[in-house]
Amino acid sequence: xxxxxxxxxAAAILLAIAVPSAAQQQPTKxxxxxxxxxxxxxxxxxxxxxxxxxxxxxxxxIVEVLTDRLVTGGVYSVYERKxxxxxxxxxxxxxxxxxxxxxxxxLGRLLGVEAIITGAITQFGRDDSSVSxxxxxxxxxxxIGLGNVGKKTSKAVVQISARMINVDTGEVxxxxxxxxDSTRSGMDLSGAGAGNSVIGGGGIDMRSANFANTxxxxxxxxxxxxxxxxxxxxxxxxPAKAIVVDALVADVSGDTIVINAGSKVGIKVGDRFPVxxxxxxIKDPVTGKVIKRVEESLGELTITxxxxxxATGKYTGAGKPKVxxxxxxxxx
Numbered sequence: 001x002x003x004x005x006x007x008x009x010a011a012a013i014l015l016a017i018a019v020p021s022a023a024q025q026q027p028t029k030x031x032x033x034x035x036x037x038x039x040x041x042x043x044x045x046x047x048x049x050x051x052x053x054x055x056x057x058x059x060x061x062i063v064e065v066l067t068d069r070l071v072t073g074g075v076y077s078v079y080e081r082k083x084x085x086x087x088x089x090x091x092x093x094x095x096x097x098x099x100x101x102x103x104x105x106x107l108g109r110l111l112g113v114e115a116i117i118t119g120a121i122t123q124f125g126r127d128d129s130s131v132s133x134x135x136x137x138x139x140x141x142x143x144i145g146l147g148n149v150g151k152k153t154s155k156a157v158v159q160i161s162a163r164m165i166n167v168d169t170g171e172v173x174x175x176x177x178x179x180x181d182s183t184r185s186g187m188d189l190s191g192a193g194a195g196n197s198v199i200g201g202g203g204i205d206m207r208s209a210n211f212a213n214t215x216x217x218x219x220x221x222x223x224x225x226x227x228x229x230x231x232x233x234x235x236x237x238x239p240a241k242a243i244v245v246d247a248l249v250a251d252v253s254g255d256t257i258v259i260n261a262g263s264k265v266g267i268k269v270g271d272r273f274p275v276x277x278x279x280x281x282i283k284d285p286v287t288g289k290v291i292k293r294v295e296e297s298l299g300e301l302t303i304t305x306x307x308x309x310x311a312t313g314k315y316t317g318a319g320k321p322k323v324x325x326x327x328x329x330x331x332x
Contacts, residue, residue: 032238033268034070035079035111036063037104039119039160047125051216052204059121061206062160062224068207069228075235079111080269083306087111087263090307101163101170108167110308112266115173115238117231119162123179126156126216155183158219160227164238173237176230180222182215241266245273247311249325255315257301259327262311271303275317276326301327 039059041048048056070076093107108116158181164174204211211217247261257275261267275298282292299317306312315321 030240031075031077032115032235032240033077033079033113033266034115034117034164034238035084035108035113036067036070036117037107037119038063039121039162041121041124044121044124051125056204058124058204058206061204062121062220063119065206065220065224066228069224070231073228073232075232077268077270079113080306083263083269084111086307101165101172104165105167105170108165110263112243112263112268113167114241116165116167117162118165119160121158121160123157123159124216126154154215155181156215156219157181158216158223160223162227162231164231164234166239168239174231174234176227176234178223178225178227178230180219180224180226182218182222184215243267244329246328247273247326249275249321249323249327250310252315252321252323256312257315257321257327258310258312259301260310261327262309263306264308267303267306267311269303269306273301273303273313273327274329275299275301275315275319275321276328277319277322278326295326298325 038057039062041057041059044058045055048058064081067078067081070078087107087110091107091110093103104116104118108114157179159177159179161175161177163172164176165171166173206217206220212221243266245261245265245267247259247265249257250260251258276295277298279294279296281290282294283289284291296319298319298321299315301313301315303311303313
């Protein structure tokens with residue numbers, strides 16, 4: 001009996017060693033900060049004209065879908081699109097410059113991210129021989145799964161390629177690809193329900209359910225999902241940077257605060273920082289040198305807008321902030 005107890009105890013000990021706790025199984029991981037530039041699509045521009053009837057920016061559309069996938073995955077923190085567009089406009093960066101590794105790395109340092117993702121669309125279109133002009137919108141909408149396109153099998157293929165660029169060295173750390181296809185036959189292509197919102201105004205919302213229900217939309221989502229999975233699997237290869245912010249309040253207007261630090265030090269939209277005020281300074285009685293500053297906690301600042309040298313945010317807290325108060329340490 002005593003021997004059996006010892007065996008059970010030993011087994012329990014081994015099990016405890018072999019099976020880590022829930023906390024050990026799910027360690028806290030720091031999200032890698034990335035910015036994604038619009039994918040280049042010149043090699044498929046003729047296909048895009050045939051499909052949509054105009055030069056639709058499918059490179060931006062695919063990046064919007066990819067951004068949603070990466071944010072949902074929780075591995076990456078993706079630089080906010082509106083803030084990125086503003087920086088690009090301020091820096092007067094042309095499309096041809098964005099895809100050069102050196103200029104992309106320079107932009108990444110300006111944004112305060114750890115890596116820049118650039119990419120290209122290498123295949124985008126249908127692989128079939130049955131396209132009629134019936135149904136809503138004529139031949140162009142029938143090519144994306146709208147209207148009556150007959151009973152033959154239709155296949156859409158989308159292939160994309162991305163590069164992950166180290167902003168410190170300009171080195172390409174990773175190349176990831178994604179491919180998706182969708183095949184329908186007969187009347188399955190009829191009345192997919194994309195509607196005017198898909199191609200209205202020369203634009204296209206690839207994140208909409210209407211577009212996702214088209215044959216080309218299905219192929220896009222499959223390609224992006226495959227690419228997102230590969231990027232997430234390689235997130236650990238990106239060197240992490242510790243962001244330490246030591247800024248001051250430069251302006252206060254109601255609950256809106258502007259601080260004297262921005263994307264150059266790594267601040268991004270959504271970051272939250274404590275706002276404090278130096279209450280008193282403790283000095284060495286012999287040298288008169290300040291040896292300690294006692295700070296009073298006022299509240300919290302949530303960043304809503306960022307440029308290179310400043311950031312704007314919404315303040316919440318019991319204390320009333322003023323110019324000169326401190327905003328420092330790492331974001332929560």
